[in-house]
Amino acid sequence: xxxxxxxxxxxxxxRLLTAAASExxxxxxxRTRVSDIVKAAGLTQASFYQYxxxxxxxxxxxxxxxxxxxxxxxxxxxxxxxxxxxxxxRQVRENLLALFRFFQEEPDLTRIVLYQAEEGxxxxxxxxxxxxxxxxxxxxxxxxxxxxxxxxAAEAMIAVVDRMTSRYLLxxxxxxxxxxxxxxxxxxxxxxxxxx
Amino acid sequence: xxxxxxxxxxxxxxRLLTAAASExxxxxxxRTRVSDIVKAAGLTQASFYQYxxxxxxxxxxxxxxxxxxxxxxxxxxxxxxxxxxxxxxRQVRENLLALFRFFQEEPDLTRIVLYQAEEGxxxxxxxxxxxxxxxxxxxxxxxxxxxxxxxxAAEAMIAVVDRMTSRYLLxxxxxxxxxxxxxxxxxxxxxxxxxx
Numbered sequence: 001x002x003x004x005x006x007x008x009x010x011x012x013x014x015r016l017l018t019a020a021a022s023e024x025x026x027x028x029x030x031r032t033r034v035s036d037i038v039k040a041a042g043l044t045q046a047s048f049y050q051y052x053x054x055x056x057x058x059x060x061x062x063x064x065x066x067x068x069x070x071x072x073x074x075x076x077x078x079x080x081x082x083x084x085x086x087x088x089x090r091q092v093r094e095n096l097l098a099l100f101r102f103f104q105e106e107p108d109l110t111r112i113v114l115y116q117a118e119e120g121x122x123x124x125x126x127x128x129x130x131x132x133x134x135x136x137x138x139x140x141x142x143x144x145x146x147x148x149x150x151x152x153a154a155e156a157m158i159a160v161v162d163r164m165t166s167r168y169l170l171x172x173x174x175x176x177x178x179x180x181x182x183x184x185x186x187x188x189x190x191x192x193x194x195x196x
Numbered sequence: 197x198x199x200x201x202x203x204x205x206x207x208x209x210x211r212l213l214t215a216a217a218s219e220x221x222x223x224x225x226x227r228t229r230v231s232d233i234v235k236a237a238g239l240t241q242a243s244f245y246q247y248x249x250x251x252x253x254x255x256x257x258x259x260x261x262x263x264x265x266x267x268x269x270x271x272x273x274x275x276x277x278x279x280x281x282x283x284x285x286r287q288v289r290e291n292l293l294a295l296f297r298f299f300q301e302e303p304d305l306t307r308i309v310l311y312q313a314e315e316g317x318x319x320x321x322x323x324x325x326x327x328x329x330x331x332x333x334x335x336x337x338x339x340x341x342x343x344x345x346x347x348x349a350a351e352a353m354i355a356v357v358d359r360m361t362s363r364y365l366l367x368x369x370x371x372x373x374x375x376x377x378x379x380x381x382x383x384x385x386x387x388x389x390x391x392x
Contacts, residue, residue: 088388135387144387152370152378153387155363156356163355164348174348182348190386191331191340191349192284 013051015041020058021108028116029059066109067123073099074127077134081141088143093184096161100176100183103165115166124162128154157187209247211237216254217304224312225255262305263319269295270323273330277337284339289380292357296372296379299361311362320358324350353383 019041023032034055038048052058076095080088103110117123131154138144144153164183168174174182215237219228230251234244248254272291276284299306313319327350334340340349360379364370370378 085389092388143389145381145385145389147381148387149378152360152364152375153382155359156379156382157387159355159359160352163351167351168348179348182345183352185341185343186349186352186386188386188388189341189390190382190384191344191353192288192384193281193339193341194385194390 009051012041012043012047016043016048016051016058017062020055021062021112024059024062024116025108025111029055029112063109063113063117066106066113069102070113070127071130073102074130075134077131078137080134080143081137083143085143089184089188092188093180096183096187097176097180099161100165100169100179103169104176107170110165110170114162124158127158131157160187205247208237208239208243212239212244212247212254213258216251217258217308220255220258220312221304221307225251225308259305259309259313262302262309265298266309266323267326269298270326271330273327274333276330276339277333279339281339284334285380285384288384289376292379292383293372293376295357296361296365296375299365300372303366306361306366310358320354323354327353356383 016037020032020037023036023040027036032055034045034048037055037058038045048058052061073095076098077092079095080091083091103114113123114120128151132150135144135148135150135153139146139148139150144150160183164174164179169176169179212233216228216233219232219236223232228251230241230244233251233254234241244254248257269291272294273288275291276287279287299310309319310316324347328346331340331344331346331350335342335344335346340346356379360370360375365372365375
């Protein structure tokens with residue numbers, strides 16, 4: 001009985017979170033009202049306040065897990081450092097694939113956090129600083145071109161992933177796998193054929 | 197006398213355009229009123245309507261030249277096609293430098309057209325299609341990696357220039373020359389040292 005109650009509660013909470021993600025992604029946080037969320041979830045205002053103290057509180061819970069996972073994925077460049085040169089390309093592709101898959105699985109949260117949040121610029125800069133630390137380590141390890149400014153390269157890499165996600169992944173025009181292939185060629189070796 | 201009058205008229209028109217660019221860049225098009233523009237230009241409402249039929253008309257004139265020049269710069273990749281491999285890198289750097297210098301000289305218009313315009317996504321896609329055509333030509337000429345999707349690479353290149361401009365150029369943190377150096381290494385040869 002206690003277990004059943006718990007599952008029902010968890011189900012309602014989860015329905016509210018999913019509905020809120022969809023409403024926020026479509027209308028933006030500010031234009032979404034608690035009444036829109038409960039309506040979309042098929043629940044009552046009272047049940048909303050059983051699980052969340054406010055719209056802001058729900059937003060925090062909704063985005064916290066996403067952002068924590070995002071930091072983790074952004075930091076995956078450190079997996080490259082200890083590898084031999086032959087394995088680096090494969091690992092970079094794997095890292096990019098994990099990132100695109102994460103965005104593909106959570107399109108609403110991706111829209112909310114990456115493209116709508118007021119703190120978007122702050123998030124972007126924090127991501128860039130994580131990636132820059134990894135790039136510097138990999139520069140020391142001999143995997144990354146020595147003449148590259150790691151700060152600028154980190155910003156550039158994030159800009160590429162960001163644009164590929166909004167332009168091709170969230171529109172459904174390409175899959176995570178296709179984008180990982182495109183992104184890894186572009187980011188790893190650039191556009192120009194090297195001089196022979 | 198006629199010449200003097202013309203110069204005075206041209207001067208007023210130019211002052212209105214400069215003031216409008218600065219107001220639009222700071223407050224956005226919608227929140228800028230004609231009265232803000234004439235105040236900033238130190239002119240009267242009557243003089244505004246001597247040169248422009250409306251705020252929209254002024255906006256059109258202000259951005260038309262900028263956008264035309266932008267298409268031209270975006271198309272500069274075609275200069276690469278006929279070159280020998282040794283000259284390609286130098287030309288790509290020159291193209292990027294011209295683009296960053298253009299944005300540096302027109303910071304207000306860059307903000308308005310690239311980062312505020314409602315038609316920003318449309319502009320972005322048009323730029324990408326111009327760059328993609330050049331990339332395909334240069335792929336045929338043997339300058340660009342054959343495995344690269346030119347559509348995706350074009351979007352990625354624009355995303356990089358776009359982010360470098362807003363993050364480093366418009367904030368005054370780097371010059372056009374510094375960014376051209378960073379951008380050309382990154383875009384031409386990517387981040388990874390090739391296998392030896």
